[in-house]
Amino acid sequence: MRVVIVTESFPPDVNGVSHCALQTARQLAARGHDPLVITPAAVPGAEPDGRAPCPVIRVPSLPLPGYPQVRVALPSRRLAAALSAHRAELVHLASPFVLGARGMTAAARQGIPTIAVYQTDIGGYARTYMGVGEATAWRRIRGVHAAADRTLAPSSAALADLAAHGVPRVRLWPRGVDTDRFRPSLRDEALRRELAPGGELLVGYVGRLAPEKHVELLARVCGLDGVRVVVVGDGPSRTALRTALPGARLLGRRTGGELARIFASLDVFVHTGPLETFCQTVQEAMASGVPVVAPAVGGPLDLVVPGRTGSLVAPGDAEAVRDAVWAMAADPGLRAAYGAAGRAAVEGRTWDAVGDQLVGHYEEVLAERTAVAA
Known part of the structure; x- marks a missing residue:
């Protein structure tokens, strides 16, 4: 399966979105699939990270005002070109908001199925940092996720939150943990x-x-x-x-x-x-x-x-x-x-276990697209 992972963050960034996107790429590569990662360019001067098991395309980015460790992708033709060049069968959008929204648009234009993974409470962040804008953030979230073939929520609380805000086709997909590393x-x-x-x-x-x-x-x-x-x-x-x-x-x-x-x-x-x-x-x-x-x-x-x-x-x-x-x-x-x-x-929440669940979601979405086309 040829999968493009469009993620708002990737190593050397250290956060939940980055870690989950890396583990997703690893799980796909380990199963013989062909992943490609598209992500914003890292903070200038950051040490290169060689852990990615697949090619990584970095698009131009700027620091988020007041929080320079967070990078916001700039518009770039590289994203759509990469989907075509990779001959993507499915696009995985990791915590889509800026780059992910562009990835959704590019995938739709090329007729590629999408799975959007909800991971960041953008509405809560808007409330924390600006005191306003939570409703606007949720409109953005709903617009992006409603366009996906399926949205994956990491917890029952997140799933309920998405449903309450009108996001359709939401399923549960939790996160794994490395029980060999953490013991x-x-x-x-x-x-x-x-x-x-x-x-x-x-x-x-x-x-x-x-x-x-x-x-x-x-x-x-x-x-x-x-x-x-x-x-x-x-x-x-x-x-x-x-x-x-x-x-x-x-x-x-x-x-x-x-x-x-x-x-x-x-x-x-x-x-x-x-x-x-x-x-x-x-x-x-x-x-x-x-x-x-x-x-x-x-x-x-x-x-x-x-x-x-x-x-x-x-x-x-x-x-x-x-x-x-x-x-x-x-x-x-x-x-x-x-x-x-x-x-x-x-003990049973390993990345291998949740990787199997993720591939199952991919296969269901591809089967649904095939059925609709037929």
Whole structure:
């Protein structure tokens, strides 16, 4: 199958859209399919990333105002030309908004079936960054996704949100996790002594440091006796968080095996953002055998089982986050039970498993197109 993946982000970018697009390309290549990736040009000076298992075409881009790590694709004839040259049988649109919308138009003109993968709560981002524009963002989302042969939602909350906003033909497609890379056996006592020389409980956050993530909600956790907060990631909020989180260790961006060791060495993982359509880092923490505290909204509702793998708290409630962490801090047996249950819960959620599901969606869409044509 000749598939073109049009994605708003791709490595070396570090975010959920980029990671999922890379894993999609890998799954297709591993099954003998022929993927091609089209994505915005990376941040100037970014280190090349050699992990792509297929050709990658980068179109000109500009930085998003106020958030230069995010690139917005400029109009380019390369996209339509690449679809033709690749003889695409299907176009996979990863979190389509700007480049994805152009990919949808180009595919429609060439009669190529499309699958649109909803992954970013653009409406919520508009509300967070501008205070207005949520309705406009949803009109854009609805327009793009309604033109697709099928939309794939990563969680039951996202699926319901899309349906409520009038997006048709929506199906569930969750995300996978690398259970070999993220595993409890990577817990590193030397690393723990480095991060918490006083033997403190290690409470960690991993992800972008941006306003919509609300990492500042960890401030009250920083004030707990015997607790050390560790923050992994980078973004526009990093400087402000140095002041907002007294005593926290801000480690910057970490990847690969180093990131997996950090995950496994935590005692509790906390995610604070309320706009997650899935929340991959929660799943990676669970694979690492670490109990989770997350907001009771969006993707975490499908991942965290309260009282079994962690705690769900009211979004934006710093005291609820603190109290949930403190309850786990006081009970090592509870943390161990949550961690073991979390690991067991994700054992079957590998990228191979969700890759099979994705190819099944492709085959159904192609069969539907063939039936209509006949």
